[in-house]
Amino acid sequence: MKRRSFLKGTLAGSTVAVAVGAGLLNPRSVLAAWPESAFEAKSVQDAMSSLFGTADNKTSGAIKIKAPDIAENGAVVPVTVTTKMKGVSAIAIIAEKNGTPLAANFELASNAKGTVSTRIKMGKTMDVVAVVKSGGSLHTARKNVKVTIGGCGG
Amino acid sequence: MATSIRIRAKAKGNEVTVKALITHPMETGVRKNKKTGEKIPAHFIQEVKCEHGGKTVVNAQWGPAVSKNPYLSFAFSGAKAGDTVKLSWVDNKGKSDSAEAKVK
Amino acid sequence: MKKLIIAIAALAIAAPLVSQATPQSDLKKMQNHFAKKFPGVKYQDYANGVYALDKGRRIEWEAMEEFPPYEPGVEIGKSLFKKYKVGKCFKNGGIGIKQNYPYYDGKSGKVRTLEGDLMACLKSNGVDTKKEKLKFGKGKFAAIAAYMAYTSRGKTINVKVPGGKATKIYNKGKKFFYAKRGQLNFSCADCHVYNAGVMLRTMLLSTAIGQTTHFPVYRKKWEAGGTSPLHGFGTIQRRYGGCNKMVRAKPLKPKKGKQHTSYVALEYFHTYMSNGLKINAPGVRQ
Numbered sequence: 001m002k003r004r005s006f007l008k009g010t011l012a013g014s015t016v017a018v019a020v021g022a023g024l025l026n027p028r029s030v031l032a033a034w035p036e037s038a039f040e041a042k043s044v045q046d047a048m049s050s051l052f053g054t055a056d057n058k059t060s061g062a063i064k065i066k067a068p069d070i071a072e073n074g075a076v077v078p079v080t081v082t083t084k085m086k087g088v089s090a091i092a093i094i095a096e097k098n099g100t101p102l103a104a105n106f107e108l109a110s111n112a113k114g115t116v117s118t119r120i121k122m123g124k125t126m127d128v129v130a131v132v133k134s135g136g137s138l139h140t141a142r143k144n145v146k147v148t149i150g151g152c153g154g
Numbered sequence: 155m156a157t158s159i160r161i162r163a164k165a166k167g168n169e170v171t172v173k174a175l176i177t178h179p180m181e182t183g184v185r186k187n188k189k190t191g192e193k194i195p196a197h198f199i200q201e202v203k204c205e206h207g208g209k210t211v212v213n214a215q216w217g218p219a220v221s222k223n224p225y226l227s228f229a230f231s232g233a234k235a236g237d238t239v240k241l242s243w244v245d246n247k248g249k250s251d252s253a254e255a256k257v258k
Numbered sequence: 259m260k261k262l263i264i265a266i267a268a269l270a271i272a273a274p275l276v277s278q279a280t281p282q283s284d285l286k287k288m289q290n291h292f293a294k295k296f297p298g299v300k301y302q303d304y305a306n307g308v309y310a311l312d313k314g315r316r317i318e319w320e321a322m323e324e325f326p327p328y329e330p331g332v333e334i335g336k337s338l339f340k341k342y343k344v345g346k347c348f349k350n351g352g353i354g355i356k357q358n359y360p361y362y363d364g365k366s367g368k369v370r371t372l373e374g375d376l377m378a379c380l381k382s383n384g385v386d387t388k389k390e391k392l393k394f395g396k397g398k399f400a401a402i403a404a405y406m407a408y409t410s411r412g413k414t415i416n417v418k419v420p421g422g423k424a425t426k427i428y429n430k431g432k433k434f435f436y437a438k439r440g441q442l443n444f445s446c447a448d449c450h451v452y453n454a455g456v457m458l459r460t461m462l463l464s465t466a467i468g469q470t471t472h473f474p475v476y477r478k479k480w481e482a483g484g485t486s487p488l489h490g491f492g493t494i495q496r497r498y499g500g501c502n503k504m505v506r507a508k509p510l511k512p513k514k515g516k517q518h519t520s521y522v523a524l525e526y527f528h529t530y531m532s533n534g535l536k537i538n539a540p541g542v543r544q
Contacts (some may be wrong), residue, residue: 034200039217069409073478073544076221078321095219099184104220107229109211114168116212117227117324121182121219146460160329175325179485223327223487 010081015066023099026129039102044094047102051092054136060085065130072149074122081130083114089115090133090153096142097126161255165235170257172204173227174241182218198246201216202226205240207231234258281419281428281530289529291451292465304468305535311455312462317540328404328476328540330487335405338398342390345378346405356410357537360417360526362424366482369427369526373403373493374517382516394512395481395496402489404474407539415471415537417530431527433518435466440507446524461544469493470529472541479544491540494528495521 038050048055064082065079081091092105103120114132122128129144160175176199202214203226210232233239235257242252280288292304296311303310309319337342345351359372373394380387382531392399416465418426446466449458454465473494481490492500498521499509 034215039215039234064456066321069314072318073482075482076322076327076478077317078225078324080227080321082194098219100217100219102217104217105215107213108228109209109230111230111232113213113229113231115229116214117173117225117321118214119225119322121221160325162325173325175327177330177487181485185366222485223330224482225327227326229322 004046010055011026014077024135035105037145038105039103040100042100044096044101046102048092048138050130051102051105052090052131052133057138057140060132060139060141063091064144065128065141067128067143067145069144070146071117071122074124075118077122077145077147078117078119079128080115080117081132083130083132083134085114085132085134085139086100086132087131088112088114092131092133093118094129094131095120095122095126096129103127123146155201158251159241159253160258161239161241161253163235163239163255164236165257169184169231169232170206170233170239172205172239172241173200174225175225176202176224176243176251178222178224178243178245180218180220180222180224190198196246198225199224199243200246202241202243204228205242206237225240231254267340267442268455280375281425284432285531285533287468288451291504292454292467295313296465301416302464302535304395304540305532307464307468307541308462308473310464312469315462322542326476326542327478327487327490328542331401331476331491332405332408332540334488335401336407337374338402339405342380342385342402343383344376344379344402344509347375347382352411354413356407356415356539357415358417360453360529362418362420362427362526363511366422367523369424371495371522372406373399373495374404374522376403377515389514394517395493395499396491399490400491400493400496403493404540407474407537410537411539413537414457415529415532417526417533419526419530427523428527428530431523431525433525434524439489439514440502440505442506444507446501446528459529466528466531468532468535470525470532471537472534472543473497474540474544476540476544478542490542494525499526510525 035051038047041047041050045055060086063083067077071077080092081093088108090105092106093103094101096102104118106116122145125142125146129139132139158177162173164171178199179197179198181194181197183193185194186192187194196218198218199216202210203210214226237257238254239257240252240254242250244250262387264406293353299310349355356372360369363370374395377394378402381393391397419425438445449463452467453464456463474491476490483489495517510521
């Protein structure tokens with residue numbers, strides 16, 4: 001688990017530049033806190049364990065996923081995850097069949113509501129998996145979204 | 155207001171809903187340049203921090219699967235109309251931007 | 259009495275030579291056709307295209323409208339509108355005038371579209387359209403057109419066909435609309451009149467009525483092709499080209515800095531079919 005302060009505090013600007021040039025730092029992760037391995041994980045399970053330390057989860061009916069039944073365009077699919085659970089510290093949105101399924105993770109302070117919206121890319125028909133971290137454990141819900149090529153794109 | 159971030163923050167009593175639209179290519183690194191056939195390098199926002207009263211309310215960690223010209227919305231309590239919310243982002247190339255808006 | 263008989267006789271002879279249809283009767287016919295096909299749709303809702311026909315699509319579209327992706331582009335269009343002093347060329351400084359387009363210009367004997375007048379305006383203002391990359395249909399040009407249309411939001415489309423040559427051009431457009439074309443041998447009407455509401459490989463076919471209210475459009479598909487916030491924009495004639503390509507007909511491109519006369523005629527007829535509906539451009543679409 002990377003600690004947020006590590007990179008920012010200990011390396012001077014020029015050292016970072018050298019490190020990037022030498023290939024020691026992957027330019028994709030200038031931010032130490034960005035969970036690179038989670039975003040590069042190739043399965044829902046691996047994404048969850050990389051991100052949260054475990055993939056153990058319980059399906060929950062208290063999580064609602066608002067997403068189209070049939071997405072009009074897989075490049076921009078509006079998704080909203082809402083939960084009435086208390087003590088939510090994170091909500092992650094995972095696109096099950098994307099090459100790298102983890103799309104986004106929202107870390108929530110104690111006064112943030114358990115609701116987040118964004119728009120994601122989906123390569124084909126698949127489930128959108130919402131993972132809610134609450135009270136130290138993971139709760140999930142799924143919604144199937146159909147994604148197909150339009151007939152008259154133009 | 156910073157050019158890449160548009161914020162709308164509305165209060166309903168003690169609760170504020172924030173909607174933001176950011177202009178950014180969110181390039182996956184998989185797309186190819188049609189003319190040259192070369193892969194267009196990945197260029198996407200990795201973190202979006204949302205602050206109120208000096209505290210981070212939401213910290214979003216994004217991958218390239220978030221859509222181009224990304225949108226996000228969230229809500230939090232303990233704020234009211236007239237307060238300021240701040241949004242800032244950093245992408246994988248180290249570029250960043252931030253903006254503030256008054257809660258209406 | 260004799261005069262009356264002669265007059266009536268003259269009419270009786272003349273009648274078969276004059277088409278029974280008028281733009282007004284065409285519009286009524288079209289409106290009745292869709293009222294029968296979609297009894298649940300309120301007339302003004304046709305301006306929302308497929309989102310008036312399908313609940314699921316509508317919900318997705320409303321989610322997009324929470325913070326529409328065309329907003330940054332419209333702002334850029336506005337700054338370009340000011341930069342190139344577009345207001346100088348138009349009535350009311352170019353603000354809130356889209357609902358009167360296209361119109362028949364008696365002096366030139368031609369129908370003018372907003373985009374046609376915009377291009378002419380840029381050139382008369384001495385703008386180097388090549389250098390500035392201002393081309394019909396897309397990008398910066400479409401963004402300016404989108405801004406101008408945006409300023410007409412809520413205004414009712416009021417296209418006029420004042421007889422004579424104007425009617426001829428209107429009828430030319432009408433003919434184009436109903437004519438089969440391309441390898442697939444489809445007419446505009448095949449998809450957008452007779453098969454509106456039908457799913458064509460998950461593309462829901464929109465009704466001809468209401469199509470022009472939300473142009474220029476911002477399409478997710480066009481947005482995906484580039485990085486700038488202007489990439490998603492397209493004018494109606496850009497879409498005509500795309501639709502024609504899809505039925506494997508040759509798209510009619512602008513020639514010598516002017517839009518193709520067939521598309522201008524089509525746009526004249528097509529927009530008339532949205533008379534009475536309110537402008538809600540730009541619209542976000544798939």
